[in-house]
Amino acid sequence: MAVPNDDLTPEQQKAIAELLRRVAPVADELGHRFADAGHELALVGGPVRDALLRRPGNDLDLTTDARPERILEIVDGWADAVWTIGIEFGTVGLRKGNYQVEITTYRSESYDPKSRKPEVLYGTSLHDDLARRDFAVNAMAARLPGHGFVDPFGGLSDLRRKLLRTPARPQDSFTDDPLRMMRAARFASQLGFAVDPAAVAAMRDMAARIEIVSAERVRDELSKLLCGSDPRHGLALLVGTGLAAHMLPELPKLRLEIDEHHRHKDVYEHSLIVLEQAIAQEEDGPDLVLRLAALLHDIGKPKTRSFEDGGRVTFHHHEVVGAQMTKVRLTALRYPKDIVSDVSRLVELHLRFHGYGTGEWTDSAVRRYVRDAGDLLPRLHKLTRADCTTRNKRKAANLARTYDDLERRIARLSAEEELSKIRPELDGNEIQAVLGIKPGPAVGKAYKFLLDLRLDQGPIGKEAATAELLRWAREQGMDRSS
Numbered sequence: 001m002a003v004p005n006d007d008l009t010p011e012q013q014k015a016i017a018e019l020l021r022r023v024a025p026v027a028d029e030l031g032h033r034f035a036d037a038g039h040e041l042a043l044v045g046g047p048v049r050d051a052l053l054r055r056p057g058n059d060l061d062l063t064t065d066a067r068p069e070r071i072l073e074i075v076d077g078w079a080d081a082v083w084t085i086g087i088e089f090g091t092v093g094l095r096k097g098n099y100q101v102e103i104t105t106y107r108s109e110s111y112d113p114k115s116r117k118p119e120v121l122y123g124t125s126l127h128d129d130l131a132r133r134d135f136a137v138n139a140m141a142a143r144l145p146g147h148g149f150v151d152p153f154g155g156l157s158d159l160r161r162k163l164l165r166t167p168a169r170p171q172d173s174f175t176d177d178p179l180r181m182m183r184a185a186r187f188a189s190q191l192g193f194a195v196d197p198a199a200v201a202a203m204r205d206m207a208a209r210i211e212i213v214s215a216e217r218v219r220d221e222l223s224k225l226l227c228g229s230d231p232r233h234g235l236a237l238l239v240g241t242g243l244a245a246h247m248l249p250e251l252p253k254l255r256l257e258i259d260e261h262h263r264h265k266d267v268y269e270h271s272l273i274v275l276e277q278a279i280a281q282e283e284d285g286p287d288l289v290l291r292l293a294a295l296l297h298d299i300g301k302p303k304t305r306s307f308e309d310g311g312r313v314t315f316h317h318h319e320v321v322g323a324q325m326t327k328v329r330l331t332a333l334r335y336p337k338d339i340v341s342d343v344s345r346l347v348e349l350h351l352r353f354h355g356y357g358t359g360e361w362t363d364s365a366v367r368r369y370v371r372d373a374g375d376l377l378p379r380l381h382k383l384t385r386a387d388c389t390t391r392n393k394r395k396a397a398n399l400a401r402t403y404d405d406l407e408r409r410i411a412r413l414s415a416e417e418e419l420s421k422i423r424p425e426l427d428g429n430e431i432q433a434v435l436g437i438k439p440g441p442a443v444g445k446a447y448k449f450l451l452d453l454r455l456d457q458g459p460i461g462k463e464a465a466t467a468e469l470l471r472w473a474r475e476q477g478m479d480r481s482s
């Protein structure tokens with residue numbers, strides 16, 4: 001069912017027209033190629049949704065009735081590069097100029113509840129392809145080259161209401177592919193949309209089905225959720241519906257009281273605040289490693305909780321236990337090795353600063369902190385600063401000041417140590433050879449002269465240093481020829 005373009009508000013018409021104009025060189029050329037070959041083609045899903053939301057992007061998702069082998073024939077000689085890794089799932093990837101293009105054959109995919117692999121069934125109509133998509137806002141298309149707007153499931157009105165709703169019954173949709181439950185939480189975080197109550201209810205009923213989905217697919221949605229603009233919203237859905245218990249069980253387990261008097265936030269709420277405070281310090285875009293570390297930094301607490309006499313609660317070595325648990329969980333989710341080791345290292349180091357007190361660390365302790373953090377030091381700074389969620393403003397300001405002090409000491413020490421590593425451009429043996437002298441105090445004087453020269457002028461090269469040394473020696477009356 002094609003919606004006449006005048007169902008769009010003028011603002012929406014403008015947004016779609018702008019998208020189509022922006023991608024015209026690529027999209028229209030492709031559209032004509034497919035039309036000439038007797039096939040349909042439409043821009044679909046993410047780029048259409050994002051254009052209407054005015055979120056920029058450079059990925060083009062297209063859908064067609066042509067089968068993958070046919071797609072390959074049609075784009076042959078036109079695309080700059082072609083990828084066929086997704087071909088058994090009906091997807092051909094290609095690059096044209098700056099555009100990353102994915103062309104997927106119409107599908108009516110169904111999922112065998114016992115199998116981990118979606119079984120691909122090709123479809124023959126755009127409508128049926130849109131019907132099997134995850135959410136109505138992702139089931140809008142613009143035909144190419146004609147630009148007819150297609151929205152059979154009310155995606156536009158959902159967009160207006162900021163709502164994620166499955167085109168079909170949520171139970172059926174999530175049975176076909178349980179990953180869609182995670183995608184609901186992911187888009188909730190990325191777009192700030194609410195999930196339709198019927199879909200939330202289905203997520204609650206069907207949460208356990210996520211276990212049939214491969215870890216890699218779950219991981220990718222989790223990463224996108226965490227890197228979205230409202231991860232708290234997405235995580236609350238995962239935890240609230242019980243999905244998290246099946247893919248990140250350490251998270252719901254954080255919902256435990258840390259004192260008998262309920263005076264403190266529970267560890268779960270604390271972790272979400274730490275995540276948000278870490279995000280607030282990011283400098284260039286979402287940092288998955290930092291976000292994972294902030295979310296998971298206290299997952300060792302439930303296992304290490306112990307009640308002391310007098311009602312005090314302790315969590316001895318929770319950072320060590322937590323680092324180990326982080327490693328196990330992220331490995332199970334098939335995160336790459338460097339992400340696993342970076343995140344678990346940050347979890348392990350997140351408490352170290354608390355031994356700093358009011359600045360009692362020796363220089364050697366500061367050096368160890370820097371060395372142990374290595375490349376992770378800037379993130380450790382952010383994580384440690386974020387890990388202060390006290391409501392006591394004075395206490396928070398004190399902690400921030402103490403950390404400022406530590407950062408200043410790190411800067412001072414590293415500047416000093418950079419300088420202390422500086423050597424003259426010629427060593428003792430070279431000095432002796434250049435000046436034709438034997439070991440003795442003169443070599444030391446010459447060395448000192450060259451070190452000052454290096455400190456004054458920076459690196460000038462051996463040749464220039466040799467010339468300067470000879471000039472200096474003449475002035476000192478120790479020239480070879482004299």
Ligand code: ATP
Nearest residue numbers: 044045046047059061132133134138139177179180
């Ligand atoms: P982004 O690329 O920004 O992550 P997107 O909406 O393009 O967002 P993709 O994962 O690239 O998301 O998927 C492209 C489109 O394919 C979606 O818009 C949706 O229409 C459809 N889709 C993807 N995965 C599924 C799924 N598991 N079930 C149903 N439809 C899906």
Ligand code: MG
Nearest residue numbers: 046047059061
């Ligand atoms: Mg996409």
